[in-house]
Amino acid sequence: MPISASDFQYIAGLVRAHAAIVLEPGKEYLVETRLEPIARKEGYESLADMIHVLRSMPPTEWLHAAVIDALTTNETLFFRDFHPFEAMRQTIIPRIIEQRQQSRQLTLWSAACSSGQEPYSFAMMIREAFPQLKDWIITIVGSDISTSSLARARQAAYSQFEVNRGLPAIYMAKYFTQKDGLWHLKDEIKRMVQFRNQNLLHPWPLIPAWDIILLRNVMIYFDIPAKQGILRRMRTTLAPGGYMMLGAAETTLNIDPSWKPIPYGHTVAYQTC
Ligand SMILES: C[S@@+](CC[C@H](N)C(=O)[O-])C[C@H]1O[C@@H](n2cnc3c(N)ncnc32)[C@H](O)[C@@H]1O
Incomplete structure (x- = not known):
């Protein structure tokens, strides 16, 4: 009925x-x-x-x-939209590495990580493209409101369909093993990411000042006051010189003028003004 x-x-x-x-x-x-x-x-x-x-x-x-x-929509994929990951690899991470030579720490928060493909993509990229960070402290946290998605993220076992979407073959061969019809992410990458249950409307006890915040493809579901509240709090949790990235269809324009969009080819990152 x-x-x-x-x-x-x-x-x-x-x-x-x-x-x-x-x-x-x-x-x-x-x-x-x-x-x-x-x-x-x-x-x-x-x-x-x-x-x-x-x-x-x-x-x-x-x-x-x-x-x-x-009622949450958990659609996600490895290296979603490609360009944000290229911007991080080519420009954003090298800049952060320059800034953090003293502390030798790099932090990333995937603030609506769904079943984990987003923070794991970042972790694989760090392993693959930045061998010089081997002895740095890399903190990667994925959080989401959906406990069922987080359970999948922690399990890190993906179907053929899921690995076919966005995951380069070289990463699949190097960082996954196939068992019982699923592709299991190897421990060396799994161990790099911690997961937390976090409703973005609630206070955020997650501690570090983040170098990179991925807030991608989640605010599209929210009304303007909720977006404004979250963007205001994101400002205070980003490290000086840090970057925030949104989904391809999302923007801070007309919502929160205190973010400065910085174009990188086909994508945009945001810093605080
Ligand atoms: C479409 S997925 C985006 C996943 C990933 N960021 C990406 O771009 O591929 C949206 C995620 O936002 C989460 N979400 C929705 N409302 C939320 C809230 N209030 N707090 C935290 N996460 C939320 C959903 O559970 C879902 O996993």
Whole structure:
């Protein structure tokens, strides 16, 4: 049975309040297709029954978290969009290396890392293109609101389809082993990345001043006040001289004027003004 207007409004309000994700009217099919499997698995007669129970529980219960998790969009791939990784490899990382000769530390936060392809791409690139960093302290943190995506990220086992999307053959041969139909990332790269559960709307206890923040393909789901709040806090967590990168369809323009876009060929990085 199609979701009622009032149930849709309740679910849209829940994900907006807890994850900043905006579900406009017209997305009813998305709610139905993503939540019906949960309702079935939990033994409810219908999605309406499950939403009835959700409405009667405090919004901190695990079922709410499962619903929010199911409504996140976790699409990602290795070396997504290619150009940001080239800009990091050719210009951004060499600049940071120059600046950090004293501390010999480099930090990157992938702030909505989904199933891990983004921070692992960075880790492989560091191993492959910057052998001089072998004895540096490299801190790479991936965080996400979705516990199911984080579980996959920690497992670091990808399907043939996933490794075919964006992963150069040389990286596949060097850093993955194939077992039971999946491609398993080798420990030497896995160990370079730590994962955390982090809702971007909540306080960020992640400590370092980051040299690079990847905030890619997540703010597209948020409304303007949520974007502004996150960009304001990103300013204070970026190291002096650090860089932030957004998704190809995202920008700080008309949202937060205190970021300076710096074009690098087909991509843009941002620094604080
Ligand atoms: C489309 S994926 C982007 C993954 C990766 N950054 C990329 O560009 O390929 C968006 C990710 O944002 C996460 N997300 C959505 N709302 C969030 C929030 N409020 N806090 C943290 N992560 C969130 C989702 O769980 C999802 O994994």
